[in-house]
Amino acid sequence: EIVMTQSPATLSVSPGERATLSCRASQSIGNTLAWYQQKPGQAPSLLIYGASTRATGIPARFSGSGSGTEFTLTISSLQSEDFAVYYCQQYNDWPRTFGRGTKVEIK
Amino acid sequence: EVQLVESGGDLVQPGGSLRLSCATSGFTFSDYGMNWVRQAPGEGPEWLSHISSGGSPIYYADSVEGRFTISRDNAKKSVYLQMNSLRAEDTAVYYCVSPLIIATKTVHWGQGTLVTVSS
Secondary structure, three states, X not given: OOOEEEEOOEEEEOOOOOEEEEEEEOOOOOOOEEEEEEOOOXXXXXXXXXXXXXXXXXXXXXXXXXXXXXXXXXXXXXXXHHOOEEEEEEOOOOOOEEOOOEEEEEO | OOEEEEEOOOEEXXXXXXXXXXXXXXXXXXXXXXXXXXXXXXXXXXXXXXXXOOOOOEEEOOOOOOOEEEXXXXXXXXXXXXXXXXXXXXXXXXXXEEEEEOOOOEEEEOOOEEEEEOO
C-alpha cells in the first residue's frame, strides 16, 4: 500500500499570508495526486487533481505542484474561508490512500 | 446537477449487518466506476471500495476485505455497500464518491450516512 505523509499536521497562518502544505508518497505515483479541502460538518471537496490542475470553481490562489513522491499545495493569500483541513490522496494504485491531513488554522 | 444521496446508515450491534445505498443523478452513471469512502470521528477519510462501470473489477481496502461487498445497478443508477460482521471500529460516516466526472471536472461526494456500531 502507498503511504501518504502530510506535513505539517497543523499550520498557523495569518489571513493574507501564503500557506505551503506538503505531501509525500512512499513510492512514485507520477502525477496521480489529488488535494481535498474539508470544513467541519462537510464532505471533502476536490481542489486539485493531476497534481496541478484546479477542479471546477477553485480559485486561482490554490495551486498544486510536484510529481513522483513530493507534492505541494500552495494557497497564495489565505482568505477566511480557507481555514480548513486539507488532505492529499493518491490514485495511482489500489488501495487508494489519503494522507492524515494538514489543519490550516488562524494565527 | 450531479447528486449522490446515501441512505441506510443506522445503529447496529457488533457482528451485525447493514446495507448502504447511494442513488445518483445528473451524469451517465453507467460510464463511471464508483467508490465508497468512510470517515471515522476526528479522523481523515479512508477509501473502502471501488466498483468499475460494468461491475468488475472490484477493489477493497484490507480493513473491509471479506466483510464488505460493493455492487451496483446501472438501471437504477445506484451503488450499494453490504456490510457484514460489523465492528466498533467501523463506526463512521460513509460516503459515496464519484471519480472525476468529465462534464463537471470535479469529484462528487454524497452528504454521507452515519453508521454506528455499538452494543
